[in-house]
Amino acid sequence: xxxxxxxxxxxxxxxxxxxxxxxANESTITNQIRSLRGLSVTERPLLTIKIATEVRALPAGxxxxxxxxxxAHLVTEGDQGMDALQAVADTLTxxxxxxxxxxxxxxxxxxxxxxxxxxxxxxEHVTTNLTDPLYLKASDLLAANDADxxxxxxxxxxxxxxxxxxxxxxxxxxxxxxxxxxCAPCRAEMPVLDAIYTHFQxxxxxxxxxxxxxxxxxxxxxxxxxxxxxxxxxxxxxVHKLFHIEGIPRTFVFNRDGKLVAEAIDQRTQRQFLQMLxxxxxxx
Numbered sequence: 001x002x003x004x005x006x007x008x009x010x011x012x013x014x015x016x017x018x019x020x021x022x023x024a025n026e027s028t029i030t031n032q033i034r035s036l037r038g039l040s041v042t043e044r045p046l047l048t049i050k051i052a053t054e055v056r057a058l059p060a061g062x063x064x065x066x067x068x069x070x071x072a073h074l075v076t077e078g079d080q081g082m083d084a085l086q087a088v089a090d091t092l093t094x095x096x097x098x099x100x101x102x103x104x105x106x107x108x109x110x111x112x113x114x115x116x117x118x119x120x121x122x123x124e125h126v127t128t129n130l131t132d133p134l135y136l137k138a139s140d141l142l143a144a145n146d147a148d149x150x151x152x153x154x155x156x157x158x159x160x161x162x163x164x165x166x167x168x169x170x171x172x173x174x175x176x177x178x179x180x181x182x183c184a185p186c187r188a189e190m191p192v193l194d195a196i197y198t199h200f201q202x203x204x205x206x207x208x209x210x211x212x213x214x215x216x217x218x219x220x221x222x223x224x225x226x227x228x229x230x231x232x233x234x235x236x237x238x239v240h241k242l243f244h245i246e247g248i249p250r251t252f253v254f255n256r257d258g259k260l261v262a263e264a265i266d267q268r269t270q271r272q273f274l275q276m277l278x279x280x281x282x283x284x
Contacts, residue, residue: 024054024057025058026058026063026067029051029054029055029058029067030067032047032050032051032054033051033067033070033071033074035047036048036051036074037074037077037184041078041079044078044080045080045081045083045084048071048074048075048080048084048087048088049083049084049087051071052068052071052084052087052088052090052091053087053091055067055068055071055091055095056090056091056094056095060095060098060099061098061099062099064095064098064099065092065095065096065099065101065113068088068091068092068094068095069092069095069112069113069116071088071091071092072088072089072092072116072117072120073116075088075120076120076124076265076266076267077185077266077267078185078188078266078267078268078269078272079268079269079271079272082125082126085120085124085126086126086127088120089117089120089121089124089126089127089128090128092113092116092117092120093117093128093129093130095113096113096114096117096130096132096135097130097132100132100134101113101114101134103134109141110134110135110137110138110141111134114132114134114135114137114138115138115141115142117130117135117138118135118138118139118141118142119142119265121139122139122142122143123263123264123265124265145244146260146263148242148244149242149243149244149252149260149263150254150258150259150260152166152239152242152243153165153166153167154166154238154239154242156210156232156233156234156239157232157233158230158231158232158233159215159218159219159222159230159231159233164208164230164232166208167258169206170256170257170258171204171256172204172205172206172256173200173203173204173205173206173253173254173255173256173277173280173281173282174205174206174207174208174253174254175193175196175197175205175206175207175208175251175252175253175254175273175276175277176207176208176210176243176251176252176253176254177189177193177207177208177209177210177229177249177250177251178210178211178240178243178245178248178249178250178251179209179210179211179248179249180211180212180213180248181211181213181217181218181220181221183248183249185248185249185266185267186248186249186267187221188267189249189267189268189269189273190209190225190227191225192268192269192270192273193207193209193229193273194226194227194228194229195270196270196273196274196277197228197229198228200277200282203281203282203283204256204282205277205282206229206230207229207230208229208230208232209222209227209229209230209231209232210231210232210234210239210240211231211232211233211234212233212234212235212237212240213233214233214235215233218231218233219231247265247266249264249266249267249268250263250264250265250266251263251264251268251273251276252264253276253277253280255279255280255281256280256281261276261279261280262275262276262277263276264276
């Protein structure tokens with residue numbers, strides 16, 4: 001029995017009625033997508049794979065493409081495993097192959113669907129056989145963005161009014177995390193970031209938590225939660241733009257030489273954060 005067959009059997013048992021498993025349409029699939037965040041870490045990838053299979057069975061068209069893309073935005077939250085990631089990438093690939101989306105006039109950016117697939121391939125290490133020129137352009141754009149990020153520098157104030165400059169931290173291992181108080185996945189990963197920072201700080205790890213919210217709102221959240229990494233305020237969004245941030249949480253790891261060595265496009269677990277830090281010279 002394949003992983004997809006197992007996922008279909010287990011995921012059906014999670015749903016309220018057998019009818020949903022027997023006959024999936026756009027409405028039932030949408031409802032299942034909305035239910036994903038309420039599932040446990042073991043249940044969620046199984047239902048994700050099931051939904052991906054059901055989306056692929058839909059007729060080609062924009063509604064199918066939107067469902068595939070919505071699933072792509074959720075499969076990157078936490079550690080759902082390569083089977084779920086690849087199933088979603090395959091579904092988005094098929095949907096785009098069936099229904100190519102033209103670029104908007106006078107817009108150099110590929111449509112979101114191509115960028116989302118390119119992000120899965122570049123940062124989640126799945127595969128695709130899509131050869132659409134707009135997908136290739138999206139891939140090149142992500143590579144160019146990463147080159148910009150590796151050369152970026154900035155100075156921001158922390159919650160105590162102290163200036164923190166990225167280039168001054170050369171010789172340290174720097175993890176930069178973009179977050180906001182309203183972002184549920186951001187809040188979910190912050191205790192993990194706090195524990196990693198506390199454990200590895202003596203070895204030279206610096207975690208910088210950057211938000212575009214005001215210092216009062218940020219401090220009102222982190223102070224009661226005893227969050228220890230420095231929180232930096234990017235009120236005018238200059239650093240968000242410098243790092244090409246379009247969604248949060250986003251995390252970047254720079255080694256002691258200032259080279260960008262790892263990047264996460266969504267919420268990470270402790271295991272995933274530690275994996276990002278592999279090869280930086282930190283010891284457990």
